[in-house]
Amino acid sequence: MPELPEVEALTAYLSERLTGRVIAAVLPVAISALKTHDPPVTDLVGRTVGPVVRHGKFLDIEAGGLHLVIHLARAGWLRWQPGLPAAPPRPGPRNPLALRVRLEGPDGDGFDLTEAGSRKGLAVYLVRDPAEVPGVARLGPDPLGPGFGPERFRALLSGERRRIKGVLRDQSVLAGVGNAYSDEVLHAARMSPYKLAADLSEEETDRLYEALGTTLREAVERSRGLAAGELKAEKKVGMRVHGRTGQPCPVCGDTVREVSFADSSLQYCPTCQTGGRPLADRRLSRLLK
Ligand SMILES: [Zn+2]
Numbered sequence: 645m646p647e648l649p650e651v652e653a654l655t656a657y658l659s660e661r662l663t664g665r666v667i668a669a670v671l672p673v674a675i676s677a678l679k680t681h682d683p684p685v686t687d688l689v690g691r692t693v694g695p696v697v698r699h700g701k702f703l704d705i706e707a708g709g710l711h712l713v714i715h716l717a718r719a720g721w722l723r724w725q726p727g728l729p730a731a732p733p734r735p736g737p738r739n740p741l742a743l744r745v746r747l748e749g750p751d752g753d754g755f756d757l758t759e760a761g762s763r764k765g766l767a768v769y770l771v772r773d774p775a776e777v778p779g780v781a782r783l784g785p786d787p788l789g790p791g792f793g794p795e796r797f798r799a800l801l802s803g804e805r806r807r808i809k810g811v812l813r814d815q816s817v818l819a820g821v822g823n824a825y826s827d828e829v830l831h832a833a834r835m836s837p838y839k840l841a842a843d844l845s846e847e848e849t850d851r852l853y854e855a856l857g858t859t860l861r862e863a864v865e866r867s868r869g870l871a872a873g874e875l876k877a878e879k880k881v882g883m884r885v886h887g888r889t890g891q892p893c894p895v896c897g898d899t900v901r902e903v904s905f906a907d908s909s910l911q912y913c914p915t916c917q918t919g920g921r922p923l924a925d926r927r928l929s930r931l932l933k
Pocket of ligand 1: 893894895896897898913914915916917
């Protein structure tokens with residue numbers, strides 16, 4: 645799933661190509677992706693695109709007072725298309741295309757929103773105010789936003805009885821950090837994902853704050869200027885522990901381990917993060933019984 649750095653890069657990429665252009669056609673193909681019906685998406689036709697911004701992991705394309713807000717979820721993606729055919733695309737069970745936006749001009753360029761697989765999570769909203777999107781209204785502060793200092797971070801964690809891994813990826817606490825970057829931030833902070841947020845010392849909280857900013861800023865830097873199609877590969881290459889189960893930790897050489905949950909998994913380095921001890925994995929211990 646694209647997280648803050650990838651959506652940030654996508655925002656810059658789209659801003660360059662969309663701002664000032666007039667929308668010629670909006671073609672919804674997978675109706676399930678479209679979460680709003682008033683105003684209809686066809687209301688975008690003829691409007692000029694203004695700023696493209698990011699709210700957490702949401703993309704927000706403004707056009708003539710309306711906002712096309714997009715959440716790519718797990719398997720959604722945006723593909724820039726240099727020459728789109730004028731004929732409407734044909735929907736079908738194997739067609740990953742969810743929505744197509746074509747711009748005015750001789751090239752017929754624009755973008756496609758696609759979603760692979762059967763677990764549909766891609767969500768598209770057309771609203772007059774981005775705060776009308778429940779996921780946007782719920783967002784906590786942006787960790788790269790102005791004014792997000794260590795005091796603010798400390799205040800977010802105080803009294804928080806959950807494990808730090810879950811807190812970091814909770815969008816109502818912090819906007820934009822997901823499963824992948826929370827693994828990376830915790831590794832950079834040399835901290836166990838199971839640690840309770842409220843139990844962190846002041847030194848640990850500051851270390852985590854530093855790791856959060858550094859990890860995200862480095863990832864944004866790596867993604868900057870990349871084409872939409874290259875971002876997924878770049879995200880993978882930049883990971884130190886996430887998605888690297890069984891491979892050596894690039895910091896200490898220990899083997900990266902994994903804990904699996906019903907619908908996700910986390911990766912960590914025992915030497916760097918848990919004093920060399922593997923974390924309990926309920927699924928694994930059940931299998932061993
Ligand atoms: Zn390590």
